[in-house]
Amino acid sequence: xxxxxxxxxCMVAGLLMFATVGIAQEQGAKKSDGGMFRISYESGLxxxxxxxxxxxxxxxxxxxxxxxxxxxxxxxxxxxEHDHGLPTLPLATQYLGDGDYLVExxxxxxxxxxxxxxxxTVAGDNDSVTFDLQL
Amino acid sequence: MQFxxxxxxxxxxxxxxxxxxxxxxxxxxxxxxxxxxxELLRSLWIGSLPPLPAGQSNAVADNPxxxxxxxxxxxxxxxxxxxxxxxATCHQPERLFTDGLDVAQGVAxxxxxxxxxxxxxxxxxxxxxxxxDSVWSQALGPLESPIEHGGNRTQFVNLLASDDHYRTEYAxxxxxxxxxxxxxxxxxxxxxxxxxxxAAYERLLLPGESRFDRYVQLLLERDEQxxxxxxxxxxxxxxxxxxxxxxxxxxxxxxxxxxxxxHNTAVLPAIGKLPSMGRVAAVREVRADPFNCLGHxxxxxxxxxxxxxxxxxxxDLIGAHKTPSLRNVALTAPYMxxxxxNSLAEIIDQYDRxxxxxxxxxxxxxxxxxxxxxxxxxxxxxxxxxxxxTSPEWLVAP
Numbered sequence: 001x002x003x004x005x006x007x008x009x010c011m012v013a014g015l016l017m018f019a020t021v022g023i024a025q026e027q028g029a030k031k032s033d034g035g036m037f038r039i040s041y042e043s044g045l046x047x048x049x050x051x052x053x054x055x056x057x058x059x060x061x062x063x064x065x066x067x068x069x070x071x072x073x074x075x076x077x078x079x080x081e082h083d084h085g086l087p088t089l090p091l092a093t094q095y096l097g098d099g100d101y102l103v104e105x106x107x108x109x110x111x112x113x114x115x116x117x118x119x120x121t122v123a124g125d126n127d128s129v130t131f132d133l134q135l
Numbered sequence: 136m137q138f139x140x141x142x143x144x145x146x147x148x149x150x151x152x153x154x155x156x157x158x159x160x161x162x163x164x165x166x167x168x169x170x171x172x173x174e175l176l177r178s179l180w181i182g183s184l185p186p187l188p189a190g191q192s193n194a195v196a197d198n199p200x201x202x203x204x205x206x207x208x209x210x211x212x213x214x215x216x217x218x219x220x221x222x223a224t225c226h227q228p229e230r231l232f233t234d235g236l237d238v239a240q241g242v243a244x245x246x247x248x249x250x251x252x253x254x255x256x257x258x259x260x261x262x263x264x265x266x267x268d269s270v271w272s273q274a275l276g277p278l279e280s281p282i283e284h285g286g287n288r289t290q291f292v293n294l295l296a297s298d299d300h301y302r303t304e305y306a307x308x309x310x311x312x313x314x315x316x317x318x319x320x321x322x323x324x325x326x327x328x329x330x331x332x333x334a335a336y337e338r339l340l341l342p343g344e345s346r347f348d349r350y351v352q353l354l355l356e357r358d359e360q361x362x363x364x365x366x367x368x369x370x371x372x373x374x375x376x377x378x379x380x381x382x383x384x385x386x387x388x389x390x391x392x393x394x395x396x397x398h399n400t401a402v403l404p405a406i407g408k409l410p411s412m413g414r415v416a417a418v419r420e421v422r423a424d425p426f427n428c429l430g431h432x433x434x435x436x437x438x439x440x441x442x443x444x445x446x447x448x449x450x451d452l453i454g455a456h457k458t459p460s461l462r463n464v465a466l467t468a469p470y471m472x473x474x475x476x477n478s479l480a481e482i483i484d485q486y487d488r489x490x491x492x493x494x495x496x497x498x499x500x501x502x503x504x505x506x507x508x509x510x511x512x513x514x515x516x517x518x519x520x521x522x523x524x525t526s527p528e529w530l531v532a533p
Contacts, residue, residue: 051394053259053441078451082385082498087396089447105445109396110385 032127035063037120039129043106048135050111053088056103057096060120067099068122075103077116086114111135168354175378180351181344184390187256191440192433193271193331195308196256196338203533204304205336208329210532213294214278216242216285222277222333225249228530231523232340233467237405237474241283246408248474251467253523254460256338258395259442263456263472264417265397268443271334272426275326288326292317295325308332320431327432339529342391342462345521347374366518373515376508381486382499383512392461392519399454401490401497405473410494413472414455418448453495465517479513 029040038061045054058075060068073092078085090105108114114135119128168176177183190196208214209222225239226232232252239245247263255261261273277283278291295301296312305312309328313321344352346365353362366374377383388394397414404410421443426432428440456472470476476485487509489499504512523530 051389051396053445081500083496084398084451084498085447085449087447088442088445090445105441107445109388109394111388112385 029059029061030129030131031063032120032129034127036122036125036127037061037068037129038063038065039118039120041103041116041118041131045106048108048133050108050135053105053107056090056106058092058101058103058118059099060101061099067097068120069095069097069099070122071101072121073101073103074119075116076119077114079110079112079114081113082110108133108135172375172378173354175384176351176354176374178388179347179378179384179390179392180355181342181348181390182352182355184254184257184342187338190256190334190338191435191438192269192428193334194434195328195331195335196271198308198335200304201308201332201335202339202529203336204301204308205332205334206529206533207301207304208333209336214284214286214291220284222274223532225277225283226252231463231467235468237469239283241277241280242285243282245282246411246473248469248472250459251463252337252340253342253462254391255340256334257391258393258457260395260397260421260457262417264411264413265457266417266420267424268421268427268440269334270337271327271330272424274330274333274337275426278326278329288319288322289316291329292322292325295329323425324432327426330426331434336529339525341524342460343521343524345462345519346370347515347518348521350374350518367514369511369514370518371515372508373511373513374518376504376512377515381502381504381508381512383486386458387461392464393458395457397452397455397457398498399452399456399492399495400486400499401454401492402456402471402475402485403493405475408473410454411456411472412453412494414452414457415448415450415495418446418452421446450495451498454492455495461516462519463521465520479516480509483509483512 029038031038040059042057042059043054044056045052048054058073060071060073062068075090075092076085086107087109088105088107090103092101093104094102096102112135114133115130116133117128117130119126195201209226212219212221212224214221220241224241225234226249227234234240234249236249238247239249250263256270259268261267261270262276267273267276278286279288292312293315295305296315302312305325305328309325312325350362350365353365386394386396386398399413421427424430428438428443459470464470465479468477468479470479470482476482483504486499487502487504489497489501491497
């Protein structure tokens with residue numbers, strides 16, 4: 001009996017997925033690929049819109065929730081469907097404390113699917129995370 | 136027999152839900168737009184054009200007296216090596232500030248096609264490769280280019296000093312001219328100020344309301360009855376392709392129909408010419424430019440200059456050129472950075488085929504539009520024509 005319910009839930013979920021156009025902007029914290037950090041970002045421009053240069057605050061914490069200071073951050077992005085990158089080279093220009101880093105120079109110049117990869121180096125250890133954005 | 140009844144119920148629910156989903160995702164009826172399309176149309180509408188960005192590094196950007204002075208400089212052929220070339224030689228008001236030529240003709244034949252100037256002050260980057268980061272800094276480039284005006288800053292400062300009207304205007308805006316003969320940086324300062332006055336003039340050159348804009352205005356007012364009399368069925372079909380299947384809106388976005396950024400779309404160089412490296416070579420140039428936003432001649436030492444500070448270069452910008460505005464595109468042939476294309480049909484064919492690039496890579500993907508769709512797209516581009524929204528007194532030599 002239970003597997004019929006499961007079937008129904010899957011069917012409805014599948015239909016809802018069809019109805020969802022594209023990928024939602026990921027706002028919540030995401031685990032880095034190697035599991036070292038949890039990373040989230042907050043855009044200074046909300047909602048994120050094209051052709052406007054703006055700042056992000058990137059928050060980095062360890063997997064157990066302690067804020068990470070002294071991280072070296074690089075941020076690259078692009079549109080996989082168009083084989084081009086961001087129009088800018090954003091940089092982490094300031095540590096704001098509590099695991100927050102100011103990233104200046106964010107800009108998107110086309111609507112569509114973007115990927116932003118944030119690489120983090122702390123005391124020689126690297127890890128990275130990729131966020132998907134649909135503008 | 137519980138199984139079939141349950142199965143039946145689930146199947147019915149599934150079909151009903153599929154129906155609901157299909158209803159919401161159904162292709163739009165002719166003339167009707169989905170909510171997403173509606174937002175895209177609004178984003179292209181001239182009414183979405185924000186106020187002009189602050190002049191940041193130009194203290195006289197919004198000074199009417201500077202604009203008048205700039206207009207005089209813009210039309211003055213004395214600012215050249217042979218006394219025959221002014222900004223207006225290539226940026227002709229009667230041709231929407233273009234020249235109708237493949238490449239600019241100054242004191243010699245140039246290498247780049249003349250861009251129109253309507254809405255230029257909205258762009259963070261000037262020239263086809265973006266080697267200048269403000270209108271005032273851009274204006275200085277051609278003045279000293281040996282193939283454009285062919286002049287030099289000392290000559291220009293001497294001209295200002297010898298012309299009573301210019302001397303007075305300059306003094307009123309920027310203070311007295313330096314005692315001549317003088318050297319840089321005093322001469323460069325005057326030269327930069329000339330660019331700032333010209334920029335104050337060029338800020339006034341703004342695009343006007345086209346038939347496309349009237350259509351969107353009526354759409355926003357939900358006035359379906361009159362909408363249909365503004366654009367034909369084919370023009371609407373072309374517009375639908377523009378924001379959809381043909382993907383033109385990817386780069387030609389916003390109310391100026393440009394993102395003012397740089398893309399390689401595999402446009403071949405002019406016959407007999409090497410391909411232009413485009414943006415990839417220009418970033419170094421603009422960073423080193425003494426007249427950039429971070430330079431000594433900027434009027435705001437605290438200006439953020441984010442576009443310049445975070446400008447990026449990279450392999451994907453090899454052969455990338457600036458997206459031109461499409462407003463008045465049907466009236467401003469030829470096209471592309473070296474005027475390589477003469478018709479809109481030729482351009483649409485280029486993007487439809489999306490051939491591999493000679494250098495770098497083509498960002499565009501093959502569209503496979505039908506002949507009729509290509510024709511509709513071209514028809515739509517004609518709806519973007521409109522006189523500039525600039526008072527007539529600015530559109531003639533003073």
